[in-house]
Amino acid sequence: MMAYQTQRDQDIRVCSHRRCLLLVLFCLCFASLPVLASDAEISNVRTLLSDGVYRIGARIDFDLNLTLQQALQNGVPLVLELRIEVIRERDWLWAERAAQLRQRFGLQFHALTRRYLVDNYSTDVQYSFLELEEALDYIGNIYDLPLIDANLLKPQYTYWVRMRADLDIESLPTPVRLWAYLGSDWSLQSDWHQWPLQP
Amino acid sequence: MATAAVGRSRLGILPMLVLFCILLVSLSLMSDATHNSERFGQLYSWLLLINAIGLVVLVGLIGSNLYWLVSQYRARAPGAKLTSRLVITFVILAVVPVAVVYYFSLQFLQRGIDSWFDVQIEQALDDALELSRGSLDVRLSDLLKLTEKIAEELAEMTPALVPIGLYDLRVRSTAVELAVFGMDGRIVASSSVEGTNIIPHRPPDQALLPLELGRSYVALDPISDAGLHVRAVVPVTSSKPGAEPLTLQALFEVPERLSTLAENVENQIVRYKKLAYLRTFLKYSYMLTLSMVLVLSLLSAVWAAFFSARRMVAPIAVLAEGTRAVAEGDYSTRLPVTSEDELGFLVRSFNDMTRRLSKARDQARRSQSRVEGQRAYLETVLGSLSSGVLSISDAGELRTVNDAACQVVGIDLSGQLGCRLGEISARHEFLEPLLSLVEARRAEHVLDWQEQVLLFDSSGRRVLMCRSTALPVSDESSGGQVVVFDDVTDLIRAQRDAAWGEVARRLAHEIKNPLTPIQLSAERLRRKYLNTMPDQEAEVMDRATRTIVQQVETLKEMVNAFGEYARAPKLQLERVDLYELLRDTAALYEGSTLSIHLDLVEPAPLLNGDAGRLRQLLHNLFKNALEAVREREDGQLAIRSRWVLEAGDRFIDLSFEDNGGGFSDEVLERLFEPYVTTKARGTGLGLAIVKKIVEAHGGRIEVGAAADPLSGARFTLIWPRSRASNADDTE
Numbered sequence: 001m002m003a004y005q006t007q008r009d010q011d012i013r014v015c016s017h018r019r020c021l022l023l024v025l026f027c028l029c030f031a032s033l034p035v036l037a038s039d040a041e042i043s044n045v046r047t048l049l050s051d052g053v054y055r056i057g058a059r060i061d062f063d064l065n066l067t068l069q070q071a072l073q074n075g076v077p078l079v080l081e082l083r084i085e086v087i088r089e090r091d092w093l094w095a096e097r098a099a100q101l102r103q104r105f106g107l108q109f110h111a112l113t114r115r116y117l118v119d120n121y122s123t124d125v126q127y128s129f130l131e132l133e134e135a136l137d138y139i140g141n142i143y144d145l146p147l148i149d150a151n152l153l154k155p156q157y158t159y160w161v162r163m164r165a166d167l168d169i170e171s172l173p174t175p176v177r178l179w180a181y182l183g184s185d186w187s188l189q190s191d192w193h194q195w196p197l198q199p
Numbered sequence: 200m201a202t203a204a205v206g207r208s209r210l211g212i213l214p215m216l217v218l219f220c221i222l223l224v225s226l227s228l229m230s231d232a233t234h235n236s237e238r239f240g241q242l243y244s245w246l247l248l249i250n251a252i253g254l255v256v257l258v259g260l261i262g263s264n265l266y267w268l269v270s271q272y273r274a275r276a277p278g279a280k281l282t283s284r285l286v287i288t289f290v291i292l293a294v295v296p297v298a299v300v301y302y303f304s305l306q307f308l309q310r311g312i313d314s315w316f317d318v319q320i321e322q323a324l325d326d327a328l329e330l331s332r333g334s335l336d337v338r339l340s341d342l343l344k345l346t347e348k349i350a351e352e353l354a355e356m357t358p359a360l361v362p363i364g365l366y367d368l369r370v371r372s373t374a375v376e377l378a379v380f381g382m383d384g385r386i387v388a389s390s391s392v393e394g395t396n397i398i399p400h401r402p403p404d405q406a407l408l409p410l411e412l413g414r415s416y417v418a419l420d421p422i423s424d425a426g427l428h429v430r431a432v433v434p435v436t437s438s439k440p441g442a443e444p445l446t447l448q449a450l451f452e453v454p455e456r457l458s459t460l461a462e463n464v465e466n467q468i469v470r471y472k473k474l475a476y477l478r479t480f481l482k483y484s485y486m487l488t489l490s491m492v493l494v495l496s497l498l499s500a501v502w503a504a505f506f507s508a509r510r511m512v513a514p515i516a517v518l519a520e521g522t523r524a525v526a527e528g529d530y531s532t533r534l535p536v537t538s539e540d541e542l543g544f545l546v547r548s549f550n551d552m553t554r555r556l557s558k559a560r561d562q563a564r565r566s567q568s569r570v571e572g573q574r575a576y577l578e579t580v581l582g583s584l585s586s587g588v589l590s591i592s593d594a595g596e597l598r599t600v601n602d603a604a605c606q607v608v609g610i611d612l613s614g615q616l617g618c619r620l621g622e623i624s625a626r627h628e629f630l631e632p633l634l635s636l637v638e639a640r641r642a643e644h645v646l647d648w649q650e651q652v653l654l655f656d657s658s659g660r661r662v663l664m665c666r667s668t669a670l671p672v673s674d675e676s677s678g679g680q681v682v683v684f685d686d687v688t689d690l691i692r693a694q695r696d697a698a699w700g701e702v703a704r705r706l707a708h709e710i711k712n713p714l715t716p717i718q719l720s721a722e723r724l725r726r727k728y729l730n731t732m733p734d735q736e737a738e739v740m741d742r743a744t745r746t747i748v749q750q751v752e753t754l755k756e757m758v759n760a761f762g763e764y765a766r767a768p769k770l771q772l773e774r775v776d777l778y779e780l781l782r783d784t785a786a787l788y789e790g791s792t793l794s795i796h797l798d799l800v801e802p803a804p805l806l807n808g809d810a811g812r813l814r815q816l817l818h819n820l821f822k823n824a825l826e827a828v829r830e831r832e833d834g835q836l837a838i839r840s841r842w843v844l845e846a847g848d849r850f851i852d853l854s855f856e857d858n859g860g861g862f863s864d865e866v867l868e869r870l871f872e873p874y875v876t877t878k879a880r881g882t883g884l885g886l887a888i889v890k891k892i893v894e895a896h897g898g899r900i901e902v903g904a905a906a907d908p909l910s911g912a913r914f915t916l917i918w919p920r921s922r923a924s925n926a927d928d929t930e
Contacts, residue, residue: 070476071476074472074473074475074476074477075468075469075470075472075473075476076473076476076477110421110465111328111465111468111469111472112328112331112332112335112419112461112464112465112468113418113419113420113421113427115418115420115421117421126421127403128403128420128421129403129405130405134404134405170241170244173473173477173480174232174243174484175477175480175481175483175484176477176480177243177244178244178247178483178484178487179480179483181244
């Protein structure tokens with residue numbers, strides 16, 4: 001539980017900083033560029049209670065646009081991030097975040113072997129794939145991901161799980177970060193997908 | 200206001216320097232981060248944000264300065280124009296070189312980044328990559344064959360021997376790891392170099408896929424924590440019936456040298472390709488950083504321009520305000536000396552100047568009041584002088600005139616100040632003898648002179664004794680002359696009267712005494728010898744002695760008259776009703792040829808005088824009138840009285856008008872002098888005595904022509920109220 005809490009606090013801090021940064025940079029944007037945005041769609045979400053731990057599964061279909069594909073082909077590593085939060089509904093107030101989990105995947109193209117390498121930063125295991133789709137399939141296939149101990153949840157409240165996938169702009173090379181923030185086709189972000197936390 | 204502005208500017212310099220340094224460091228880090236993501240890459244966005252905020256703050260500061268300047272300019276505050284001119288100059292001086300540097304930097308940036316990339320290098324790198332791949336492919340092919348050979352050997356083994364045989368095979372084949380998997384993916388047997396690694400690396404799905412088609416898989420796969428490895432996956436096909444189809448995976452290390460070279464090639468190619476791909480963004484980022492540096496420099500320069508201009512202009516504005524105050528007459532202005540430079544010197548000089556001005560003004564005021572006091576004193580002295588004083592400028596204009604001068608000439612000359620003497624004499628003709636004399640002497644360049652001048656006006660002849668003195672010349676406005684004159688008419692007349700009195704007294708004394716012996720001697724001769732003489736001689740004797748006696752008699756009368764004139768008996772003063780006296784005297788002449796008309800206004804004047812002398816006066820006037828109309832049958836004498844208000848005082852004016860022959864102008868001038876007469880007979884003392892009595896009673900007598908229809912002579916007796924109070928006053 002402690003580990004969850006610490007991770008959660010850090011994540012809240014990072015998240016609020018990033019929002020602030022985003023807001024200011026958007027204010028500085030003079031004209032929006034034509035966007036051929038990449039997309040990520042979340043589906044097949046499921047929750048499983050096993051051994052007193054809630055586990056989730058989901059399917060995320062990443063659709064990288066040409067820019068990101070070309071960037072990948074030209075040696076630019078991408079970091080895809082899954083953010084999963086457990087939130088508690090409250091009357092008259094915004095929802096409280098009970099837990100937060102981040103899954104980060106590094107995706108890069110290995111020119112010598114013409115393979116796509118995926119680094120799971122959570123497990124520190126590297127996988128290689130011949131095709132980009134395979135690599136994205138691997139990243140987008142979430143199963144049996146332990147989320148929260150059932151004991152941490154209070155039975156009288158209603159909890160929701162929400163998930164979003166995006167491209168970590170801060171991991172991009174510095175020259176493109178500004179453009180990514182300014183909403184160009186360097187961005188990739190899904191909407192929050194939310195479902196009730198119940199077995 | 201200006202001092203406050205300087206104060207604000209001074210307060211702002213330290214925060215401004217800090218802000219400038221922060222922005223400079225931040226821009227430097229940003230530039231570094233653009234160049235090398237490793238070092239400050241994580242901070243890049245924050246640096247960008249800090250710079251943007253810093254620039255906005257700078258813009259705000261400049262905006263407030265600009266607003267201040269515009270408001271100062273509109274309010275026409277001193278120094279506002281100079282400040283704006285300085286700011287514009289500073290900004291132009293800063294913008295032009297920075298803009299030029301910016302333009303060329305952009306050019307260098309564009310071309311510099313483009314020059315990093317070359318098609319030939321790119322091709323060479325691709326070739327190198329291809330070569331690496333080819334080299335690796337040969338190796339892969341060899342290792343695949345080796346693996347297939349191991350698989351064949353394994354196929355011959357019984358399942359129980361597989362784990363043991365596998366170890367031998369691995370040692371022989373120099374593989375890092377050999378693993379045999381069953382159909383369901385279970386590990387049948389494995390052997391690896393590192394004894395600790397119990398669980399073998401599983402083949403990925405894409406490696407198993409070709410097996411389903413009966414093909415082998417060989418590829419250079421990156422293995423976690425171990426770098427590139429050659430992974431070969433082949434089917435183990437046993438000829439024994441019922442044997443389970445197995446899969447063999449062999450992992451071979453890539454030779455270190457080959458691996459290192461391949462990694463190097465890979466890394467450099469990736470790095471090059473990444474740079475080439477990102478070069479547009481790189482250019483944009485560098486341009487952004489450069490632009491921010493430019494904007495920072497410009498804004499700092501503009502701010503510094505405002506700061507310097509305000510600081511430079513502040514003492515000038517203070518000086519301008521001080522000058523304005525001095526121009527408005529406030530000499531008490533003292534400016535604070537804030538620096539020791541040329542401006543400080545200027546401010547100190549200004550303070551000295553105002554101090555001296557203030558001193559000079561006070562001195563001038565004192566001098567002026569002293570001069571005014573002296574002038575007032577001089578005017579008082581001049582005003583209290585009985586002599587008339589005229590000062591005449593070098594150009595012949597009347598400059599000053601005192602009250603006495605106006606009284607003497609009977610004209611208010613203060614309105615004629617600044618007029619030329621010729622103009623004044625044209626306006627007042629009777630002054631012409633005096634003024635023309637002054638002009639004539641001026642024409643002769645004689646300014647010191649003394650002369651007697653005769654003036655004629657309605658009141659008669661006036662004799663002025665004039666003395667002119669040249670005034671000293673000390674400056675342009677000085678010089679000229681001062682003319683002092685006195686009316687000596689009365690003095691001369693008095694002198695003449697006195698002379699005549701002396702003559703009369705001597706006559707009375709010297710002539711009267713021998714007359715009686717002469718008369719007695721003649722009578723004695725007559726008495727003694729007339730009867731003794733023959734008739735003819737007696738007749739002569741008789742005529743001669745009678746003539747002597749008669750002439751002596753006449754002489755006696757004359758001498759008596761002179762004696763009367765010369766005698767100045769003491770007046771027996773009493774209250775005399777002038778009308779009553781007049782009526783009494785007129786009654787004595789009622790039987791004569793003179794028709795007397797009395798026209799007297801009430802109240803009657805009561806004169807404090809000697810009734811006998813006054814009666815004598817009236818007699819003389821009646822007799823004078825009687826003699827004037829002696830040759831006329833309708834002789835008339837009109838006596839009128841009136842109270843006159845003149846110069847704030849009341850006078851009784853008593854006129855005697857006859858219809859006789861009147862007097863010629865020559866006679867009129869000297870009528871009241873003794874021995875002046877128009878009659879064949881008469882001593883000529885009658886009117887002289889009249890005048891004497893009038894003057895003895897404090898009055899005056901005037902003579903002129905009678906008004907129509909009488910057209911003879913007119914005598915006017917005038918007594919002031921102080922001498923002739925009326926009945927009402929008495930009451």
